[in-house]
Amino acid sequence: MELLSATLDRVKPSPTIAVTTKAAELKAAGRDIIALGAGEPDFDTPQNIKDAAVAAINAGKTKYTPVDGIPELKQAICAKFKRDNGLDYTPAQVSVGTGGKQILYNALMATMNPGEEVVIPAPYWVSYPDMVLLAGGTPVIAPATLENDFKLTPEALEEAITPKTKWFIFNSPSNPTGAGYSRDELKALTDVLMRHPHVWVMTDDMYEHLAYDGFEFCTPAQVEPALYDRTLTVNGVSKAYAMTGWRIGYAAGPGKLIGAMRKIQSQSTSNPCSVSQWAAVEALNGTQDYIAENNETFVRRRNLVVEMLSAIEGITCPTPEGAFYVYPSIAGLIGKTSAAGTKITDDETFATALLEETGVAVVFGAAFGLSPNFRVSYATSDEALKEACSRIQSFCAGLT
Structure with missing residues (x-):
């Protein structure tokens, strides 16, 4: 008798979690990795919220x-x-x-x-x-x-x-x-x-x-x-x-x-x-004031990423209205070959080669049902985003 349910054959693990896990493994192995896969703000939870949690613990609200x-x-x-x-x-x-x-x-x-x-x-x-x-x-x-x-x-x-x-x-x-x-x-x-x-x-x-x-x-x-x-x-x-x-x-x-x-x-x-x-x-x-403050940071980061990626020949990067992602098209790069010899046949081979050759982790578009694209999360520091986009620029410049 088969142990596992046949239902499992219908689904796949989360690709975004898979990319984040792969990036963490490479980083643990000593690689210089910039992970742009996770959809997670890099801001700390606001202090008033943390204080409320501590107060709940101290009040015994743990049942x-x-x-x-x-x-x-x-x-x-x-x-x-x-x-x-x-x-x-x-x-x-x-x-x-x-x-x-x-x-x-x-x-x-x-x-x-x-x-x-x-x-x-x-x-x-x-x-x-x-x-x-x-x-x-x-x-x-x-x-x-x-x-x-x-x-x-x-x-x-x-x-x-x-x-x-x-x-x-x-x-x-x-x-x-x-x-x-x-x-x-x-x-x-x-x-x-x-x-x-x-x-x-x-x-x-x-x-x-x-x-x-x-x-x-x-x-x-x-x-x-x-x-x-x-x-x-x-x-x-x-x-x-x-x-x-x-x-x-x-x-x-x-x-x-x-x-x-x-x-x-x-x-x-x-x-x-x-x-x-x-x-x-x-x-x-509680107060909602920090949302607008955080959004100012996100707008600055969005503009940085859109500008740097849009400067790459073969990439089209629309400016989004919200969230903290961009979803550039790489239609102009399909069929080219990376400096290390990888043929870019689709967005998955692009993302894999980018990670292996530059240490930048992004999520390939097929995971989201529309290709040829990749997703960048800009919910990380300006410095990391600048370095990551510079590496993407260099990687794409090396395609032939």
């Missing part, structure tokens, strides 16, 4: 909590949705999980049936299709191309929807492109969804507060209130508050769906870390 979040955090989440998005939710409509990834996974596990489909714009965050597959569903990839600024068109969404479609997963600003949808662009998509009342909307708003150059974030249920009853609005504290390791994600949506997600979580992880929950209360309720 089990309700499965999907303490009342104080659910109330803070409701206040956040009202304050930032104009959305009214009650605590009974809120779920708190161990990171945004668990929230998305719970929702899919609680709703998918064999043969049902999930529309996912590409480029996509690497985990979306595999979570759909784990839940027994079928991912349907809808391309959002460079020519359209990596944004899904209403026509492409309409074409991807079938009678079997259960969910549409939407992410803005985007991982991996940083593309952000304006209100008008999002309204064009919600107009399509209004014509298909059987399709639910799962919106991943994790990069909501990382928006630049006057870009104004909006979320589907905000833009089209008629979608409220079939939308799960997902968010978390990891990116804006530099709390990746605290592992707190949350969502709000219809009570029946939230209850089903609670059932899944009760039989898997149970409650998120109690101390992290109290830290998240302070993150949402």
Whole structure:
């Protein structure tokens, strides 16, 4: 009898984690490595949030909590949705999980049936299709191309929807492109969804507060209130508050769906870390001033990376509206050969050769469903970014 489940044959490990792990191994072996693969702010968690966690520990708030979040955090989440998005939710409509990834996974596990489909714009965050597959569903990839600024068109969404479609997963600003949808662009998509009342909307708003150059974030249920009853609005504290390791994600949506997600979580992880929950209360309720300060740093880094990569012949690097990624195209480099003799046949061979020959770790575009591109995370120091981009420039200059 085979030990492992056949379900595992349908999914692959996270490519972003694989790149980060490979870079760490090379660095441990003595290589001079600059890792631009991880989607993690290099800022420390703000002091007020750390103080709240310490206070929670000292107050003995280290026991089990309700499965999907303490009342104080659910109330803070409701206040956040009202304050930032104009959305009214009650605590009974809120779920708190161990990171945004668990929230998305719970929702899919609680709703998918064999043969049902999930529309996912590409480029996509690497985990979306595999979570759909784990839940027994079928991912349907809808391309959002460079020519359209990596944004899904209403026509492409309409074409991807079938009678079997259960969910549409939407992410803005985007991982991996940083593309952000304006209100008008999002309204064009919600107009399509209004014509298909059987399709639910799962919106991943994790990069909501990382928006630049006057870009104004909006979320589907905000833009089209008629979608409220079939939308799960997902968010978390990891990116804006530099709390990746605290592992707190949350969502709000219809009570029946939230209850089903609670059932899944009760039989898997149970409650998120109690101390992290109290830290998240302070993150949402406390001062938000440092978000704008951090964003100034991100804008400077974004501009640095875009300028240096755009100077490379054969690379096209759009300027993103948000998040902390750029997603350059290497269409002009395909078919060339590196100084060490590697033929650049696709973005994966490009990323592999770049790491081996220069020590710069990036994630190849095929991992995100759209090639030939690569993703750079600029959530690291200016000095590291300058050196990394200089190495990429030298590497590309050596291609023949």
